[in-house]
Every structure is written in C-alpha cells, then in structure tokens.
Amino acid sequence: MQELALILISTVLVNNFVLVKFLGLCPFMGVSRKLETATGMGLATTFVLTLSSVCSYLVNAYLLEPLGLGYLRTIAFILTIAVVVQFTEMVVHKTSPMLYQVLGIFLPLITTNCAVLGVALLNVQEQNGFVESAVYGFGAAVGFSLVLSLFAAIRERIAVADVPVAFRGSAISLVTAGLMSLAFMGFAGLIKV
Amino acid sequence: MLFPVFSSPHLPAQNNVSRVMGEVLLALLPGILCATWFFGWGVLVNIVIAATTCVAAEAAVLALRGRAVRATLADRSALLTGVLLALCLPPLAPWWIPVIGSLFAIVIAKQLYGGLGYNPFNPAMIGYVVLLISYPRELTLWIPPTGIEAQHLNLNLSQTLALIFTNSLPAETTIDALTMPTPLDATKTAFGLGQTLHEIKASPLFGHFGGVGWEWINLSFLIGGLYLLARRVISWHIPAGLLGGLFLIALVFYGSDTDAFPSPLFHLFSGAAMLGAFFIATDPVSAATTPRGRLLFGAGIGVIAYVIRTWGGYPDGIAFGVLLMNMAAPTIDYYTKPRVFGQSK
Numbered sequence: 001m002q003e004l005a006l007i008l009i010s011t012v013l014v015n016n017f018v019l020v021k022f023l024g025l026c027p028f029m030g031v032s033r034k035l036e037t038a039t040g041m042g043l044a045t046t047f048v049l050t051l052s053s054v055c056s057y058l059v060n061a062y063l064l065e066p067l068g069l070g071y072l073r074t075i076a077f078i079l080t081i082a083v084v085v086q087f088t089e090m091v092v093h094k095t096s097p098m099l100y101q102v103l104g105i106f107l108p109l110i111t112t113n114c115a116v117l118g119v120a121l122l123n124v125q126e127q128n129g130f131v132e133s134a135v136y137g138f139g140a141a142v143g144f145s146l147v148l149s150l151f152a153a154i155r156e157r158i159a160v161a162d163v164p165v166a167f168r169g170s171a172i173s174l175v176t177a178g179l180m181s182l183a184f185m186g187f188a189g190l191i192k193v
Numbered sequence: 194m195l196f197p198v199f200s201s202p203h204l205p206a207q208n209n210v211s212r213v214m215g216e217v218l219l220a221l222l223p224g225i226l227c228a229t230w231f232f233g234w235g236v237l238v239n240i241v242i243a244a245t246t247c248v249a250a251e252a253a254v255l256a257l258r259g260r261a262v263r264a265t266l267a268d269r270s271a272l273l274t275g276v277l278l279a280l281c282l283p284p285l286a287p288w289w290i291p292v293i294g295s296l297f298a299i300v301i302a303k304q305l306y307g308g309l310g311y312n313p314f315n316p317a318m319i320g321y322v323v324l325l326i327s328y329p330r331e332l333t334l335w336i337p338p339t340g341i342e343a344q345h346l347n348l349n350l351s352q353t354l355a356l357i358f359t360n361s362l363p364a365e366t367t368i369d370a371l372t373m374p375t376p377l378d379a380t381k382t383a384f385g386l387g388q389t390l391h392e393i394k395a396s397p398l399f400g401h402f403g404g405v406g407w408e409w410i411n412l413s414f415l416i417g418g419l420y421l422l423a424r425r426v427i428s429w430h431i432p433a434g435l436l437g438g439l440f441l442i443a444l445v446f447y448g449s450d451t452d453a454f455p456s457p458l459f460h461l462f463s464g465a466a467m468l469g470a471f472f473i474a475t476d477p478v479s480a481a482t483t484p485r486g487r488l489l490f491g492a493g494i495g496v497i498a499y500v501i502r503t504w505g506g507y508p509d510g511i512a513f514g515v516l517l518m519n520m521a522a523p524t525i526d527y528y529t530k531p532r533v534f535g536q537s538k
Contacts, residue, residue: 035527153523154313162307164258175305179314180520185326186497186513189506 004135010191011139017115018147019181024115028148029173033159038152040099042145044088046138048110049119052084053137056120057130077120078111085111115144147180154180210309214269216426217472220417221276224468227413228280231338231406234353235284239291240276246295247275254304270309274298277317277473281465281512282324285334285371288357293327294320314519315479318512325507337373337398338406376404377464378508380455389452403462411467418471430484432470434491435498436461442499460499469494469511479519486522486529493518 017023024045031041056077064073089107093100100107110116119140123133154176163172229236251271255262278294298320303312325332336348348356348363348371355361362368374382376398383393393399400408421427443457460466465473474480474494481490494514501510518525 035524150520150524153527154520157313157523158306158311161311163311164305164307167305172305175301176313179302179319179516182319182322182326183314183513183516183520185322186501186507186510186517187505190500190504 004131006191007132007135008139008142011136012143012146013184013187014190016143016147016184016187017118017140018144019177019184021118022181023118024113024144025177027109027113028144028151028177029170030109032148032152032155032173035149035152035156038149039145042141042148044092044099044107045110045113045116045148046141046145048081048084048088049116049141049144050134050138051088052081052116053119053123053140054130054134055080055084057123057128057133060124061130073121073124074117077117081116081120082111115140151177151180210268210270213426214273216421216424217273218269218276220420220426221280221414221472223413223417224410225276225280227410228284231410232284232336233339233348234350235286235336235348235357236280238353238357239279239282239284239286242288243279243282243291243295244272244275246292247271247278247299250296250299251304254300255308258304260308265308268309271299271303274303274317274320277468278320280468281317281321283332283334283336285336285353285356285368286331287360290324290328290331294324297323310478312478313523315473315476315515318473318515318519321512322516325512333374333378334368334372335375335378336371338404373398375464375508376407376459377502380459381502381508384453390455391452402456402458407464408462411462414467414471418467421471421475427471427475428484428487430487431475431480431491434488434493435470435474435495436466436491438492438495439466439499440495442496446503454503460502464502464509465511466498469498469515473511474515474518479522481518481522481525481529483526483529483531485531486525489525489529490518490522493521 011017015021018025018028027041027045032038059076059080060073064070064076069076085108088110089100092107119137123136126136128136155173158172158176167175225236225240248266248271252262252266255265275291275295278298279291282291282294298316302314302316302319303309306312352363362371379396379398380393383396398404400406402408403411418427418432422429422432439460440457443454443460446454447456455463470491474491481487494511494517497514497517498510501507501513505513507513
C-alpha cells in the first residue's frame, strides 16, 4: 500500500510527466488556452492513460512476453492505445456531446500523446505489476491534468498581459512552462527512487 | 448598520506603487541591519550588487521596448526585487551570483511578461531558484553568525570585497574554515545520520528557539512585517495562512514524535519563514487576490515549505513554495471568486 502511495506521489509531483520528464508537451501547449477545455482534456487523458496503461500491461504480460515478441512492443502498444482512444471517443460522444465538441480534434490526438506511450513503455522498463501499472498510469495522468489546468489558468492571464511582440503566443507560453518546471524542481529528492 | 459619515475635506490617502514599495523597503530595514550584524558586510554588498543590476536591467529592457524609462523606474519595484533576492543569498557569494539572479529575475520573470503587474511568478524567487539549481555550491557559502565564538572569523569590509570580487581569501584561511551549514541544513543532515533532536540541539548552532542569529533575523523581519500590516500595505491573510500552515503541520509531526521532528517554533524562526511570509509571498501581483484565496495561498506555501524542509532535497522550501503557489494562484482565484453582492450562489 505504501509503495502505491509512493508511486502516486512520485508520478504526480516528483517525476511529473510534463514538467520533469517533458512528455506530452503538444497537448500541454495546444489545449491550454482556456481553463474549461484544459480540465476536459485532463479528464479524457486521465481516463485514457489509466485504461491504456492497464491494457498495455496485459498485452505485454500475456501476449508479447510468452510469445517472445518483445520487438513488437512499440507497435503493439500504439495499436492498444489507438483502440482505447477510439473507445473513449465513442463514450464521450454518447455521454457528453458538449465535451465532445469542445475537445474536437484533441481527443483523437491523445493517440499521439507521447505521455501515453511513455507511460506504457516505462511500465515495462520499471517492471511494474498490474496494480502498479494502473496506479502509475493514473498518477501520470493526474499530474498531467494538474499542471495542464494550472497552466491554462496562467495562460488566460498572460493573454491579456503586455508581452513584447516578439514573445507573444507560443514563445511566452514556453517560457512559462520552463518557469513552472523550475518550480517543480523543488520536489526533487522528495522520494528516492 | 452603521454608516460613518465624515465631514469634508475628503482627502484621499496617497496610495501608489512607489509609496507601497517605499514602505516595504523601509520595513525591510530592521531585518537588513540584523542580517548585517550577524553575517557581516557581505549582506550589504549583495544588496548593492543585486539592486544595481535589477535597476540597470529594467532600464535596459524598457529602453529596448521604447517605453518611458524614468517614470517606470520611479515605482521602485525593480529595486525591491533586487533587495529581496540579495537577502536570500549567502553573504559570501561571488559577485556574479547576484548579477545572474537579478538579470534572470528582471528580464525573464518580469519584463518578458510586460513588466510590473503582469508577471505570474515572483521575480525575486525565480532569480533565487535559478541560482539554487544552477550553482548549488556557491549558494552554500553561509558563514557562521556572530555569536558562535568557536568558529567565528571576522572579515572586514575590504576582505569581504576581495573575496566577493576576486575570490581571494585572507592568508591562512580556507573557504571551508569560513563556512558553516545553516541550522536548517544542519538539522536535515543530522536527522539523516540518525541523530535525535535532543542531540542536534546540543550543537552550538542552536540558540533559544531557532538557530543562533537566524532567530533574531527572523524576529526583525517579523517586526517589519507587523509594521506593514499596521500601515495596511499588506493584508493579514497571506502571512497568517503561511505561518499558520507551517505551524500547524510542524505541530502535528512534532506532536507525533518529539525526537524526530523539530518544534514548530524552530520552523517559524528558521530560514526564510518570516521574510517569505511578510515580504515575498505578499507580492500583490503574483499572489492570489481574493481573501479566501489568499489564506489558501499562504497555507499552501507553508505546507510545501515544511514538506521540502523535512523530506525534500533542499534545506529550505519557502522559495519553491512561493513559486508553486504562484503557479496555482490564477486557479485559486478562479475557484474562490467572492459572491457578487446582491446575488445568490
């Protein structure tokens, strides 16, 4: 139990996927213009990441390893993730058409979110079991959603700031992401992994 | 309800950025004097270097952008950033440490966002954290405060200047003989070695309730902070939240095991607690703005600072706490909007 709590803290804060491992930067920059879309994207990603983390663990443990197909891992994981994303898209479409419209192009784009593939591959690398994989994926997604919504709220303020012309738009957003990453360095050493 | 009506003349109080910054600088004086007393001339040298660099950097950026240089510099915000940054730095840091920190603070953390009023992060803390991460060795050059006779070496002004600018020490002195861990750092190391609080407290670094020197410095910042409160330059919410949060979480852990965790009082009077609570976290630009939000903002800093001090990789966590809560401030404001008068929820 304590180990699971450590994994959660580690993935949300200490090894935050966006600000410390620098994975999943495309949606971090792309969907952070408004707080509402950011929270929606965060929820969708949380769902997909946890599910795909578990599914890719199952694929790896019961399909790839027994058959000695380790070299197919990347392709197999991408396929698994695509299936999970498609499934999520169908669920969101049926349950919340509003959210579906708001997320628009970004929902299918979760497929290409490197954080999702990163979590699946890191699970294999760190030899996480079934429950650990689920917690790892969930923690990564919570960390992603957390910084995504904080970043969106900051960006709403920067949008009305008197930023020098050369730095407007993506440039100042990247600077902000860098400064956020700096703040997250404070958690370094919190958990010795 | 009572509506007090005053007769004319209705003179408005003069309230502008320049006055506020001036009051804050004035309130910093007791702390600066106290720090100089305990840590020598290096404190003042740091302040001069950092403040000069900040003002020069601000002027340069404003000139590049074609803005009014003189009018903007008159608000004294760059000066204050420099002083606050310098107060966080070890007194024997080489001259380029405050220069790099100040440049980063003013140019990247403040002016890239459009200057005063737009920066999402506290510029002084950004400057400090950049230095802490990039030059960890230089940021450990703390000297023992006046009062620890055993290891105290007095550097006069010219020796301090020589060390800061040319890195030359007086004969037969090494930098190791000159420096000493801060109480927070020493406590962390000692706990790492498995010592109990009782053993740690026996070391000469510890005074009445905090570290020698540090307790007085923090106390004088507290006095300055109370002056700011009395002058209504800052509201009580953020300092109360920060110190209350730090005190409560320290109390919980101290209560659970008095041998493994330092007392809440030690935490309140160590490191940058008071400076952070009254002068840094209260920065009106980067902090939360609603009353409830400010309490939450302060408490968050206190808790994060305690977590980093106790389990993290750095001796003090106020700077990181401030930056992390700066990050959360817009979200806190969003969710703590006060109810519009005359409307139900």
